[in-house]
Amino acid sequence: MILIVDLDNTIFETSTIEMSQFKEARQLVEDYTLQHHGVELAHSIFDEMKHIAFDLIAKKYNFPNLLIQQFYQIIESGSYQLKIDTFPDYHYLLQYDYPRYLVTTGLPNLQNAKIEALGIRNDFEQVHIDNPTDSNRVFKKGIFQQILSHSEASQAVVIGDNPISELKAGKELGLVTVQRMYGKTQYSEYADYAINSFEDLNGILPI
Numbered sequence: 001m002i003l004i005v006d007l008d009n010t011i012f013e014t015s016t017i018e019m020s021q022f023k024e025a026r027q028l029v030e031d032y033t034l035q036h037h038g039v040e041l042a043h044s045i046f047d048e049m050k051h052i053a054f055d056l057i058a059k060k061y062n063f064p065n066l067l068i069q070q071f072y073q074i075i076e077s078g079s080y081q082l083k084i085d086t087f088p089d090y091h092y093l094l095q096y097d098y099p100r101y102l103v104t105t106g107l108p109n110l111q112n113a114k115i116e117a118l119g120i121r122n123d124f125e126q127v128h129i130d131n132p133t134d135s136n137r138v139f140k141k142g143i144f145q146q147i148l149s150h151s152e153a154s155q156a157v158v159i160g161d162n163p164i165s166e167l168k169a170g171k172e173l174g175l176v177t178v179q180r181m182y183g184k185t186q187y188s189e190y191a192d193y194a195i196n197s198f199e200d201l202n203g204i205l206p207i
Contacts, residue, residue, distance in 0.1 A: 001205075002153040003096065004144060004170070005124075006160030007104035007111065008053070010180045011093075012086050012118055015050045021081070025074040032067055051183065053105045055132040056164065072133050076107045082117035092198035093159075094123060096205055101147050103140055105130040105165060141169035148173070157205065163188035178204060 008014045019026065029049070033042035049057055054075075058068050093100075102124040104111050111129050115121050128143045138146075148156060158170030161180040167190040170177040178201070179191035187194055193204050 001098045001155045001157065002147070002151055003093075003098050003100045003205075004147060004156055004158045004166070004175075005093070005100060005102055006158075006162065006166045006180070007102060007114065008106070009051060009161045009182045010159060011090060011102075011120065012084055012114070013182075016084050017082060017114075021078065022075070025071050025078075028067065028071055028074065032063070033061075037061070052162070053132070053165070055105070072107060076109045076133075078109065080110060080113040080117075082113055084114065084117050086118055086120065087198070089197040089199050090120075092201065096201070098205075099125045099151070099153070101125055102127045103130065103143050103147075103166065104128075105132065105140065107131060107133065139169065140166050141172060144169055144173055144175070159201075161185055163190055167191055 005011065026046075030042065030046070033045050037045065045057065045061060054071065057063075100123060102115070102120070104127075106129065108129050108131055115127060121127060126147070128147070130140050130143060131137065144156075144158070155176065156170075157176045157178060158166050159178045159180060160166035161182045163179070163186070167177045167179055167188050171190040176193075177191050178193045178195060179185070179188050181187070181194050181196050195201060195204075
């Protein structure tokens with residue numbers, strides 16, 4: 001068995017990142033959304049951006065390509081000093097002696113900064129970043145397939161919070177899917193199990 005684990009809002013809470021570090025990128029999106037979507041919807045979009053990958057937000061609200069490119073350029077050129085920590089229950093994940101693979105969506109500069117700040121890189125066999133700007137992007141589903149093709153494990157378990165990202169990809173590949181419930185997250189049709197804490201993996205995964 002192998003474990004494929006998401007990062008944002010699965011291992012740590014993204015809203016704990018100090019948003020002042022993204023002032024320029026936020027201003028770019030704020031100016032556009034206020035102009036094109038109005039104040040009420042703009043505020044809703046800002047809230048979603050704390051919990052959902054930007055590429056999904058951009059697709060949902062049909063952001064223009066120029067805005068998307070400018071946003072990514074700002075994020076990828078940033079220098080980040082992050083003061084973040086894992087969820088308190090993270091240590092329960094480490095008690096399972098299975099190979100663990102971290103798969104996260106985002107720009108490498110920022111995602112790597114998160115991983116280093118959390119100090120979790122060595123907890124995983126491999127770290128894979130699903131880069132939305134990669135011209136050869138295979139998305140999380142393709143990354144999962146790459147991991148599986150190099151593993152002799154008879155079963156893989158995907159653990160994450162996002163219904164339309166890692167959970168959907170895992171279900172399409174016939175993998176066991178575990179949804180980390182976070183905030184107002186609704187139970188996903190793509191989840192075989194739902195947990196509020198990694199401690200809840202007891203009874204789902206054999207130790």
